[in-house]
Each structure stands twice: as C-alpha cells, then as structure tokens.
Amino acid sequence: MRTNSFTLDSLLETHDQPFSIINADQQIIAVNRAWEGHFALPRERRLGAICCNNPSDCRHKRFFQTLEPYTGMFSETLGSQEHLLKVRGYPLLDVDGTVYLGESVLTVGKSASMTGNPQMVGTSSAFLNLKTKLQQAAQSNVPVMLNGETGTGKEFAAEYIHRQSSNADGEFVIVDCTVLGEDLFESELFGHEKGAFTGAATVKKGLFELADGGTLFLDEVGELPISLQPKLLRALESGQFRRVGGTTALKSTVRVVTATHRNLSGMVKEGLFREDLFYRLSVFPLEIPALRDRVEDIQELVEYFLESFGQRDRCVYRMSGAALQKLMGHRWPGNIRELKNCLQLATCLCNKHHIEERDISIMRRNEMPLKPGMVERRGQGSATEARKATDMNPLEAIEAEYIRSLIDKHQGNRKLIAAEMNVSERTLYRKLKRLNVN
Numbered sequence: 001m002r003t004n005s006f007t008l009d010s011l012l013e014t015h016d017q018p019f020s021i022i023n024a025d026q027q028i029i030a031v032n033r034a035w036e037g038h039f040a041l042p043r044e045r046r047l048g049a050i051c052c053n054n055p056s057d058c059r060h061k062r063f064f065q066t067l068e069p070y071t072g073m074f075s076e077t078l079g080s081q082e083h084l085l086k087v088r089g090y091p092l093l094d095v096d097g098t099v100y101l102g103e104s105v106l107t108v109g110k111s112a113s114m115t116g117n118p119q120m121v122g123t124s125s126a127f128l129n130l131k132t133k134l135q136q137a138a139q140s141n142v143p144v145m146l147n148g149e150t151g152t153g154k155e156f157a158a159e160y161i162h163r164q165s166s167n168a169d170g171e172f173v174i175v176d177c178t179v180l181g182e183d184l185f186e187s188e189l190f191g192h193e194k195g196a197f198t199g200a201a202t203v204k205k206g207l208f209e210l211a212d213g214g215t216l217f218l219d220e221v222g223e224l225p226i227s228l229q230p231k232l233l234r235a236l237e238s239g240q241f242r243r244v245g246g247t248t249a250l251k252s253t254v255r256v257v258t259a260t261h262r263n264l265s266g267m268v269k270e271g272l273f274r275e276d277l278f279y280r281l282s283v284f285p286l287e288i289p290a291l292r293d294r295v296e297d298i299q300e301l302v303e304y305f306l307e308s309f310g311q312r313d314r315c316v317y318r319m320s321g322a323a324l325q326k327l328m329g330h331r332w333p334g335n336i337r338e339l340k341n342c343l344q345l346a347t348c349l350c351n352k353h354h355i356e357e358r359d360i361s362i363m364r365r366n367e368m369p370l371k372p373g374m375v376e377r378r379g380q381g382s383a384t385e386a387r388k389a390t391d392m393n394p395l396e397a398i399e400a401e402y403i404r405s406l407i408d409k410h411q412g413n414r415k416l417i418a419a420e421m422n423v424s425e426r427t428l429y430r431k432l433k434r435l436n437v438n
C-alpha cells in the first residue's frame, strides 16, 4: 500500500477540538488553531515550552513511562487562567519510529475562576495531585471521603467538589456530625411534620431534603454515634426518608461527601464504626495533605491571604524575608487555618502595613497563654473542682479553663476566641458543648 506523508500542520487542523503534540522531553512541539483559540494563547508562546506547571509529576510524564493511552479530567493553569480539562492522550509514531504524545481536549468544564469560587491556592506536587483527584471525584458522582488533619481544607475541598460537579446548581448542605446526638439526628437530617413533638410548631424540612439535587457534606462523620449509623445508611442507600411524625416516604437524590480526621478503617476494626456504612461512604477516598508536607505552598498562600486582607483593609501588606523564613520554618499543626490566623494577627500588629519577623507570633501547642491569676486559680483547685463536677480528664479541665480565659479576654466574641485558638468557629462550638462551658 502506498502511503503519503502529509505536513504536520495540515493534519493538526483536521481536529476541531484543541489538540497538542508533546515529545518525550515533555516539550510542546505543535498545537492546532482550535487550541490557540480555546486557551487564548498564540502558539509561538507555547512551542518548545515544557508541557505543564509540574512536569516532574504529570500525566504526560506518566504516559512516556507506560505508553498507555489515557482519558480523564485534569486541571491546568495556562496563561493566568485555570482550566478544567477532559483530555484524551494517545501515542503517535513518526516515520522514523519516534513516539510522541497526541492530546486532545474533549469537553471543557467550568474553571474555578469562571465560577467565582474561592481560589484553591497551591502548586506543590502534593497539592496538584489532590486537585486533579478532586476534579476526577467531582465528575464521578460516587461518595467521596476526605481524610486530613484539622485546618487542612477538608470543607474547602468538599465545596470545591460540589462546585465542579453536575450538582453544582443544587445546594451545598453541611451536616456537622459532632452535634447530632440521638435526639437531634432525625429531626435535623430528615425534618419533622407539624406537631410531631412538643415545640414542632411548623413543618420543617431536614438537611437531607434540602440537599436534594445538590451535595450533602457530612463533616466529622467519625463522630456519628454508632446507634444512628444504620438510619443514615438506610437513607443513603434508598434515597428515601420520612420526616419525624410523617407517614409519607420522601425521596432525595444527593451527592455525598464526608470528612474526618480519624482513622475510620481502624474504628471499623474496633467496632466503633459500621463496616457497611464505611464502605458505602468511602468509594473515592482522598487524603488532604498537611501543610508541613507541602511547604512549597506556604509563600503562595501567604501572598494570597495578604492580598485578600489588603483588599478588605484597602491597603497593600508587605512582608520581610525574615518574617517569611519564620513562617516557612514552622510545622503548622493547625495547617492552613493556623497560617491564615497567624497572618491575620500579623496584619494587626505590623507597622505601616509592613510585616516584620517580630509581628509573626506562632503559638506553641504546649504554651497556652494563661491569664494572670489563672495558674493561681488552678492552684486553688478550680480546675480540679470543675473536673470532679463534670468528670473531665485533667487536660479537658485545663482546656475548659483556657477557653474561659479567652471568653473573658474577648468578651464572649466567638470569632476572636476561635481565631486565637486557631480553630474554626464550629470546632469552638463543639468544644464549648463537650466541655460544658457557657
């Protein structure tokens, strides 16, 4: 059979979809007109350039290791814009047998900047991997379980999944499992009919119903009492539920995302979490990395937060190199929330909007700032008494005392108390409830 050789450019232009060719050195060697138009980038700016932001760990590199065709959702920053791409990559052979990667963009979803979502900041490989997986999870519609330390951005990630998913037009409903005791669970989750119990003066829709067509985010799902877990499982499996006091079975189609800082599979082994519910919820498990495992992102996060504080305060905050070094050297047990709160405080302490090393006050976990007199009061036995009265362990008693000192200091302002403790207001609320502090 006689074969003709066509010029590369004429072949490329037969693709209506954006199309690019990448060599084994991960350089872009050709793009078509649809690609230029789609990304609003002239080809001269891309030809010869390295394929993406993170060439040491990207789909192109993996392709040249395996030569396996692939299809999937990925996020990529081209120019100054973040794009969510559905791509197909496959091998191309030239006449002398050299392998290239041909990649076409199949359909294009919404980008975070286009939807006005808060920006997901970070370019470390740990973070980019996570972002790609979040997008894959968003497209898949299966239950996602997010695992990570406090303040790593689990709720932020859950909302990101929601906004990128086909349920984005529905509600993003957060269920805080730490506050759902036996008495609240059914009426909060499934709602109640008028007169179902004393105080049920009107019909109330539950969170499950409100999330219909949207996303139900079960935060701290590991805290859900085991006695309530079968009820949740039943509703998730059938999509059906009854309001308290109601006889009609209602239906709700929700996308489920859960988060926990606990080792749930360990809890299953210990009989503290139902195995069937665990498997039902963790079809797509995702680990959110701690900030200390992606220190490369600290500078970018600092710039991002300072810019947003600057917009709020109508000024431009700057930071000295020494101050940044101090931030880079900390282990951030409270993760991104702790960093954000630390910067928030620095903007209040600094002079002429210039943050110096002395303005960075990092709170050591074992250095609880006690109010004058607090040690003395503890010495007189107030914490011990509180412990006896409420059956607290010694650490809880100290924590309760510490929170009380902050309540005094900030005159009960929960925002300020939570900020000083480096926890979310919701976490503070849980602590107040658990420690019985008013």
Ligand SMILES: Nc1ncnc2c1ncn2[C@@H]1O[C@H](COP(=O)(O)OP(=O)(O)OP(=O)(O)O)[C@@H](O)[C@H]1O
Pocket (backbone or CB within 6 Å): 119, 120, 121, 122, 148, 149, 150, 151, 152, 153, 154, 155, 156, 157, 261, 336, 337, 340, 423, 424, 427
């Ligand atoms: N990638 C990111 N870019 C910018 N801000 C982020 C990012 N990830 C998290 N944040 C911010 O960090 C803070 C903590 O995030 P979030 O509340 O989602 O953490 P969490 O893991 O759910 O915490 P907790 O377990 O204590 O509830 C929030 O202010 C959030 O906006």
